[in-house]
Amino acid sequence: MRVLECPLRLINFVGRFSPPVFVQTEIAAAKRCLTRASLLLATMFSVAISTGCNAGDRGLLNSEVRRLDPSVLAPFPFTFSLDRLGLFFLVLILAVALPVLIFSVSYVSRHYTPARQKWLWALLLLFIASMVGVVAASSGFAFLVAWEIMSLTSAGLILLEGSSGERRHNLFIYLLMTHAGTAAVIASFLVFLPHSHTLDFTALRAAGATLPHGARIALFLLAFVGFGTKAGIIPLHLWLPRAHPIAPSPVSALMSGVMLKIAVYGFVRFAFDFLPGGPAWFGYLVLIAGAVSGLLGVLYALAVHDLKRLLAYSSIENIGIIYMGLGAALIFTAHDARTWAALALAGALVHSLNHALFKSLLFLGSGAIADSTHTVDLEKLGGLQRRMPVTGSVFLIGCCSIMGLPLFNGFIGEWMILRSFIGGSTLVNTNAQLVLPLMVGVLALIGGLAAACFVRVYGVAFLGRPRSAEAENAHASPRAMRVGTVMLASACMAMGVWPGIFLRPIVSLAQSLVRAADAPPETLMISHVIPWVAAAFILLLGGTALLKRVKRQARTWACGLPGLTSRMQYTSNSITKPVRFVFARVYKADRTLQMLPEDRPYFPASISYHSERTTSYERSLYRPFVDGVMAAANQLRRLQTGNIQVYLLYIVLTLVLLLLYLRFAG
């Protein structure tokens, strides 16, 4: 126990002052402050990891770790404290923030003017501080303040990248939808008020247990919509593929990797911590939403050839997988199968940690590509592996992880969620027994499509011949960028090969959240089998590599014809064309074919083909609402006619109406 005491005290000390310390660092936001910030982050990260990992089994952290209570400052209770769930997500934030900061040391200095650099550093550190604030908040007010500042600073960072017309429109949609989501989150906090009278988490937790049924349903739906908007669940995802690509790469890495997880943190805090029991249909709602988001997210990722938009869509897919895990956990708690619930929830948490790692790795990789080839359009890349060896191999590790291949960290989360789905069959004569096993098929299909998507991404971007001049003379990325990405890649590999190191604390966290008595047996089993598989794999690789071979270079086979050009290679769209043909109904692309000149169709001077895929949500779900509001606004505008006689008539009419109201209803 002794050995644990000193890191714990350090984490308390640092936990107590982390938000204000961040605030200080961001004010003096010159480059020299970065070393202090990353140093601080490094210490916090190592300490948090150490306490996180070996604190698991002894239940050390089940009590409130530390209460920072500057509520004398603000009019409403404004307290911070770090319990186990908070600590897990703090580890997640820091695990991603540290490499991103190191990556952006060279990325920022190469891409922005000094003035913007100062702003970018200030906002970046404030962005991280606000996320730490959200995770560490232990009163509704503190949570909401940190939540809004998180959205604001991320918008500020996007604005720093540039503010032309198209970007402004995307930023506008991002901020508007985030604000609407936050309104739902505020409402979900305040619905507690009649029962808990204060917004402190302990009071909320107590009130949550005794909430009347109606309030419980309203609360859950508000939390689902509020946090779903921020997490990017399908009907509410509109902002995600618009906002992430236009942010600077390190920022989009943080947004995609970590900010989405903060939304997951919020939802877990509400669904499992504040509202312990709930009807089964809560779980089905979350499960279906997750499945739909997963499927459509990856299908849209297949259709896009801008790398950063593609990664944004694949974030929606992974959030869908996480929500499927959470849905299964909710169903199990509803049927009181607590052990399976612990497994599903642990799977979801593991997958969110892994997704944070490999998604930020991929975004940093795309940042490195953008840095050296000034474009992220897959059609223009190719052959980058030979020109950017480190970034290439790191990107390969990222792609393997996101597809959930066994020796990489994506597999662990998916395996646990699949295992919990199979466990669903033990809930005899409930419809969960039927639905959950079928979800195995959906998750497998999502995995397969993700594989299709990322074979194309890595194959087209890094292998084969360069498809454009920029790709031709791409150069290796500078040292700091490489270090950042290698750190993340090694983390992915380590967790993939040796899952035991981080599984135990997460499983015990999940147990404490769903109040399960004993830990699910399988998780420890998987963490024993995979190291053996990895060992066998390396052994086999070593053995076959020893084959003596004579190497010779020869021109690629082009059916005997000379001059194989790079245009003869498959492009990113053509590789996924068969898959998109199978799922054609999802895309509803509207194609326009134009032959010039019109009057002589058979002797066209030029043919232009353009296909535009607007997701149907925008047309069928958002457009009518927005048009309705604007129509109402224009109608109201006509009321302000400018004629004074009409204004006087308004006053007299109001008076008459009120008198009638007084006369008959008063």
Added chain:
Amino acid sequence: MKIALGILQMVLLVMGAPLLRGIVGRLKALLQRRQGASVWRPYSDLWKLLHKEDLTPPSASFVFGLAPLLVFAASILVTAFIPLLADSALLGSAGDFILMVYLLAFGRFFLALGGIDGGSAFGGMGASREVLVSCLAEAPLLLGLVAVAIQSSSVSIVGMAGWALGQSFFNISAVHLLAFLALAIVALAETGRMPVDNPTTHLELTMIHEGMVLEYSGPNLALIEWASAIKLSAIIGLLIAIFAPWGMAVASSPAGIGLALVVLLAKTFAILVALAVIESAIAKLRMYAVPDFLGVAAAISTLAVILTALMKR
């Protein structure tokens, strides 16, 4: 003792793989009234290729060289999960069939990357078709295995085999029948056999597996060919283990193992005859008809899973 048995089973599958291919080739030849090559021809091919030189295209990166090694290693690891002679396997544990399926995916992913790295159109074409087949095959494969797992209420392949061993041949459950059909269809797609892909062709329009390996030569090509042969034998072993394990040695005495070996060879030969007949009878499907073919497998496996829930009620 278990480890020794496990290793024996792996050696059997790995070394026996080219032989199976030889037998299928010979059977197809006989069905088509041809002489056909000798059964040991694949071994000599491998031996020849291992001594040829390795050609790498100029644009290739290290992935081109690494891919065959990874594919070969993945295939060998797949065999570690399959109980042949007794209901125990080297790495048999709970939930290992998910691991096995994803290892298969691992092999396919790197094969596709190797193909694209060649830098020619054929590699891309092979990769795009492989991607289509694999992403549609993965769901029915997992669903089929899950149906069997639920029915036999155990989550490891060894457990499933043990359960099936206990059942008598004649009251086999409907779930098992449907799962077998689904897995058979997926096995054809997975190993690249006739209706989905013609293993012996070099016609650009039709080849999937061949398209990806067009650029390889020498030891790399040998490893890839061997790996696909191992995949074929592993999947046949899996089908036998789950759906027809009778004859596996229950007590691990040498005599029992010997008898189990003989029964295994008989069952494998029967499956190879069936495979040869299918390959000679059916023509290759058009590329955009493959999704419907795999759709049938998906429908059957979903039905199997639904049945497990209904029958348990």
Added chain:
Amino acid sequence: MILLWPLGIAIFGAGVLFCLANPKAATRVALVLGVAEAAVLVEIAWQVYHRGVLTCGSYLRADGLTAFFLVNLALTTSLVLIYASGYMREAQEDRFFSPRWFYALVFLFLFTMLGVCLSSNLGLLWIMMEGTTLASALLVGFYNTEGAVEAGWKYLVVCTVGIAFALFGTIVLYLAAVRAGINPNSALDWAFLTDAVSRVTLDPHLVKLAFVFVIVGYGTKIGFVPMHSWLPDAHAEAPAPISALLSAVLLNCALYAVLRYDAIVSRVVGPAFPHHLLLGFGLLSIVVAGLLILVQRDLKRLLAYSSIEHLGIAAIGIGLGGPLGLYGALLHTFNHSMAKSLLFFGAGNVRHNCGTVRMDRLGGLARVLPQTTGILAIGGLAIVGLPPFSLFISEFAILSEAFSQSRYLVSALFLVTLSIVFGGFLHHFLGMICGEPKHVGGTARLLPSEWIVGGIAVACLLLLGIHIPHLFNSMLQQAVAVAR
């Protein structure tokens, strides 16, 4: 006796400034008098904080609620005078457009607003309210343009008709009081009335009728929706300091008058009736103003509609009535006056440098006017109620009150409107601030006066957003206690 001082300074200032022809001298004298005025008002507030109630003769009275509004008045007026000193620097001598006229009318306007806050007699309160309309009518029509004259005329006529109905309401209340046996001389003294109504039973019908006329009358001055039509024209055409004064202080005084009546009426017929009316007008105001904000093309009209919306929020706070609701409402009036004056100063600067406030003709302000963009951005973030600023605190308080009374329709409408307004402001401000500059004007720096004013307003917004000082908090609690 001290209550006479502020009125004296104001009327004396108006007279002196009217005679000062030289603009420079007028500006300096105005500044000095403004500071003196502010000091006296703070002194009054300090004394009320300690002694509870101050009275002077039978017509002037100041209690906790008055003190809070006086502090708001003092702070905003000094901000406006400082800003006006910079704004009026190159005003040429014109029949109506000269610093002499400007400052004289401002001090007259100040005198009438002080009269409203300090008067203890409802009749005198009405006279002073009518005085505010008259004093500010000329100020609204200050520029001699077509729009200014039209806005001035509409402002004068609509407000006078509205106020006339308020007079009728006062008379009906007076009638009810006299009929219930209260001595006619003190029948209009609201202090006497508030505690007399518990002893004597007034006729509920008449009191309800009175409140209806009063809320329509003074509602016109507050700008509740059906009666709001004069407000956008007046604020858009008036010079920036005047629209800041109108928006930040005049609307609050009208709300103060309604608060006084609400206290009396809710003691007679119970709080349900007045609070339902206030809630109804509040909701109507935020919804209609929120929607109209989306389609505005002129920055100052946009800010005017935002004033209507924020006064609607304050009305909702009062309509909800709980301790937190009233606390939020009063805090909201203070925060709103700070944020709105900051935004109007920014708008004034934009009009001065770019010559227009039409948002579709403005673009790329970030490059052309970096400091003004700073002011507009901070003001914009504050006015839509985002956390680091104090409007978030007051809106959060009002929302908590709504939820703890489990009035879900009110809170749902409130939250939806907040989002719509956020979208409107975001769209307009992004259009103005980002993108390529449409004006080739040089990068004008802010005047020292504008720096001071901006600094004070931002400091208030941030300070109250993060931590409400104990003194301010207890003064607010005192005001809430009085208003309940």
Added chain:
Amino acid sequence: MGILETTAGKVLSSYSVFLFLTVLAQAAVRRFSTSVFLFGLQSAIIAIQVAVIGYHEKLVEAYIVAALIVVLKVLGIPYAFFRLIEKLHAPREVKTSTSAAESVFIAVGIICLSYAAVRSYASGVQAPEDGLAASVALILTGAFLMVSRKRALMQMIGLLVLENGIFLAALTTTFGMPLVIEIGIFFDVLMGLFLMGLFVFRIRDTFDHMDVSKLRKLRG
């Protein structure tokens, strides 16, 4: 002394009839000067009413107020209006948005409405019913005049009629408010009129027409 009492009673009961006549006339009138004259007549009737009540209730302030009304509203304001018309060369006729017949019908409707309204409140108020009805009628007519008339000057007349109505209501129900308040209200009304006159001049200068309904530049 009986005659004085009877005449006071007679006046008290009959003045509202005269007021109704002025309301009808005001609605029907087409020339601006007659409209001003009618306003003067109304104020005179109210002044007499105040004087009679003063005599009836033995209130000294009533006489001061009556004198004030006579000086201001019967003589002062009409004289100011006539001077204003000459200086502004304003067109004499009254432009309205409702024809003469419609206006009269509306005026009759207003009178009936005011009686109905008063009856519903009569129970609470012991004041003579027709007095209160007259004041409500005057208020509604004032509002109607302002809404329907297009000229700025006519709107001022409408406002004055409205003020008269409110003042009459105060008078009939509570025999007048404290003197200071009465004088304050008078002063405000006067200042309001003065400012409106000022604005009429400025409208004349900038728009060189008096038609208020054309002032529609500020919209939306």
